[in-house]
Amino acid sequence: MNETSNNQSTDRRALLRGAALGAVGVAAMGLLPNMVMAQSSTGEIPSAVPGTGDIQVLNFALILEDLEADLYAQALLRLGGGGTDPQASSSVGAITGLNIATSELDYAYIAKFAPVEAAHRDFLKNALGAMAVTTIAPAKYDFGIQTMTRPQVLDLVLEAEATGVQAYLGAIPSFSAKSQYLPTAAAIQGTEARHTSILTIVRNLLSVQGVAGFGTTITPVAPLVGDPGTTPTATSYNSLAPNTGTSNGRDLTMKPIEVYNRVKAFIKTS
Amino acid sequence: MRGLIISIAVKDDGANSKATALGQRRNFFMYDVEQLKRDAHSRRAFLTQMSAAGLGAAAIALLDGCSGSKTVNPKPPPTGGGNTFTDPNFPGVTGKDINTVVLNYASTLERLEADLYRQALNVASGRAIDTALDTTAPTGNSLGNYRRSVGVGTKIAANLEDAAFLYLVQFAYVEAAHRDFLSAALGTTYKPVTSTSGKYKFATPDGKPGVTLSDILTNILPLEETGVRAYLGAGGFITDNTMLQTAVTIYSTECRHSASLEYILGLDPGPRPNIPGVPAGELEVQPASATNIFEKYLKPATVLTAASSAYFA
Numbered sequence: 001m002n003e004t005s006n007n008q009s010t011d012r013r014a015l016l017r018g019a020a021l022g023a024v025g026v027a028a029m030g031l032l033p034n035m036v037m038a039q040s041s042t043g044e045i046p047s048a049v050p051g052t053g054d055i056q057v058l059n060f061a062l063i064l065e066d067l068e069a070d071l072y073a074q075a076l077l078r079l080g081g082g083g084t085d086p087q088a089s090s091s092v093g094a095i096t097g098l099n100i101a102t103s104e105l106d107y108a109y110i111a112k113f114a115p116v117e118a119a120h121r122d123f124l125k126n127a128l129g130a131m132a133v134t135t136i137a138p139a140k141y142d143f144g145i146q147t148m149t150r151p152q153v154l155d156l157v158l159e160a161e162a163t164g165v166q167a168y169l170g171a172i173p174s175f176s177a178k179s180q181y182l183p184t185a186a187a188i189q190g191t192e193a194r195h196t197s198i199l200t201i202v203r204n205l206l207s208v209q210g211v212a213g214f215g216t217t218i219t220p221v222a223p224l225v226g227d228p229g230t231t232p233t234a235t236s237y238n239s240l241a242p243n244t245g246t247s248n249g250r251d252l253t254m255k256p257i258e259v260y261n262r263v264k265a266f267i268k269t270s
Numbered sequence: 271m272r273g274l275i276i277s278i279a280v281k282d283d284g285a286n287s288k289a290t291a292l293g294q295r296r297n298f299f300m301y302d303v304e305q306l307k308r309d310a311h312s313r314r315a316f317l318t319q320m321s322a323a324g325l326g327a328a329a330i331a332l333l334d335g336c337s338g339s340k341t342v343n344p345k346p347p348p349t350g351g352g353n354t355f356t357d358p359n360f361p362g363v364t365g366k367d368i369n370t371v372v373l374n375y376a377s378t379l380e381r382l383e384a385d386l387y388r389q390a391l392n393v394a395s396g397r398a399i400d401t402a403l404d405t406t407a408p409t410g411n412s413l414g415n416y417r418r419s420v421g422v423g424t425k426i427a428a429n430l431e432d433a434a435f436l437y438l439v440q441f442a443y444v445e446a447a448h449r450d451f452l453s454a455a456l457g458t459t460y461k462p463v464t465s466t467s468g469k470y471k472f473a474t475p476d477g478k479p480g481v482t483l484s485d486i487l488t489n490i491l492p493l494e495e496t497g498v499r500a501y502l503g504a505g506g507f508i509t510d511n512t513m514l515q516t517a518v519t520i521y522s523t524e525c526r527h528s529a530s531l532e533y534i535l536g537l538d539p540g541p542r543p544n545i546p547g548v549p550a551g552e553l554e555v556q557p558a559s560a561t562n563i564f565e566k567y568l569k570p571a572t573v574l575t576a577a578s579s580a581y582f583a
Binding site for chain 2 (some may be wrong): 028052055115116119120125152165168169170172173175177182183185186187188189190191193196197198201204205208218220221222223224225226248249250251253
């Protein structure tokens with residue numbers, strides 16, 4: 001990712017990458033009154049997410065899709081003509097638009113993918129019905145997008161998609177074995193993978209075109225052979241582990257607690 | 271290596287020498303490489319001569335490269351001799367249990383995909399179609415030892431030409447890595463379904479006049495999109511979620527590859543229905559207002575029938 005001269009934006013992107021947090025703002029989403037600090041790494045769904053078993057995993061997915069859908073909505077306002085997002089935190093205020101032409105690649109593809117993310121959110125919300133987390137209190141978001149430059153907006157959307165790819169993968173072990181929800185979760189995950197690659201190509205093209213602020217780094221569209229995996233673990237077929245010494249050209253996973261720690265600062269109560 | 275004749279000029283050893291125009295003595299030996307493969311006596315003579323010339327290693331490499339499957343498909347032939355478990359949802363696939371049946375199904379497709387990518391890359395870079403994948407996997411944005419030798423064709427925009435060839439190189443190595451990863455993980459249980467020859471036929475062979483990179487990638491794309499649908503249609507049979515997670519990490523990259531190739535070819539990055547070359551009968555996990563909300567899937571039996579018919583050689 002390129003350097004940014006906007007310190008606030010740097011802080012937020014660092015948060016998304018899991019850098020050390022300052023005073024923790026508890027991600028209240030208007031939920032349980034005694035919010036616990038984020039669990040230390042059990043790999044399971046953070047206890048802040050309501051429900052148990054598969055329902056809790058789906059609520060976790062809904063939290064992420066709701067966040068992502070609103071990120072897309074705010075991104076379009078910022079890149080386009082501006083306006084007020086009903087799910088933006090009051091700290092965001094009315095978003096001033098950068099008035100990027102809608103034919104520009106970043107605007108065009110963010111606009112193309114926005115309804116898909118909204119559809120994912122709506123599907124999960126409808127599927128969960130009364131057990132859906134956002135029926136308790138809708139979340140509000142501040143991504144800092146209102147002061148971001150055009151490249152920073154794309155970078156944040158790209159980072160969210162990339163995190164989504166890994167988040168779904170990391171949540172699979174939290175489902176029950178042969179859960180009826182797994183095929184649908186995987187069917188959503190695949191689209192996030194596509195989005196990530198397309199937005200990477202878009203970013204690369206804008207860099208090559210020399211559009212201001214996009215820098216010159218060309219990013220691979222998919223994991224390469226020899227890309228590092230994470231901590232080596234056993235690889236017998238009885239316990240095929242997703243990440244060994246190298247990725248073997250496979251996408252990496254991210255544990256739910258780590259995903260949650262990265263995004264929760266964006267989630268506000270009002 | 272049909273019709274390859276090796277002419278070796280070895281410095282004078284007194285016998286069988288011919289004077290050259292410059293008055294130097296040279297020994298000329300003509301070898302038909304096909305004959306060398308068949309004839310052990312000729313092969314020994316050839317190797318002896320080449321070794322005397324300090325070219326022993328090259329001689330061995332040359333003969334190995336002509337011997338068929340060893341370097342063309344560098345993985346050992348399928349093992350899995352003790353695989354006695356089968357499942358009617360995966361006709362023709364064996365394993366030790368349902369999970370390894372699913373992984374051998376995945377292995378069937380990854381082995382196929384890796385080889386067709388290898389062939390595609392050979393065609394695109396002007397190599398003989400049986401050439402093994404170069405052993406040096408390029409890193410970053412490097413093309414390694416590959417260079418595009420065919421025209422770009424009409425589907426790839428000018429500003430995407432370099433990326434198009436780069437992705438072909440990168441994805442070829444990644445598919446081989448997937449194949450090798452599954453092979454290593456399965457160990458002696460590894461037994462992908464293959465034809466008797468273990469070979470595959472690529473739709474755009476070398477020698478076809480005017481083949482372009484557009485043609486090559488158009489023929490590669492359905493492999494990736496079929497792979498997406500195959501994994502999604504098989505994962506539900508896996509009983510261990512850690513193993514499933516591993517399979518989905520592979521599927522995730524097939525989705526990336528599919529979308530990337532579609533972008534290069536000026537196509538919608540999906541998910542979308544009815545892609546040419548993808549087997550008919552794709553199914554949806556959920557009803558949706560638009561086609562790009564969820565990935566689609568195919569039943570394993572559908573994929574196995576279609577893939578063997580289309581690609582087994």
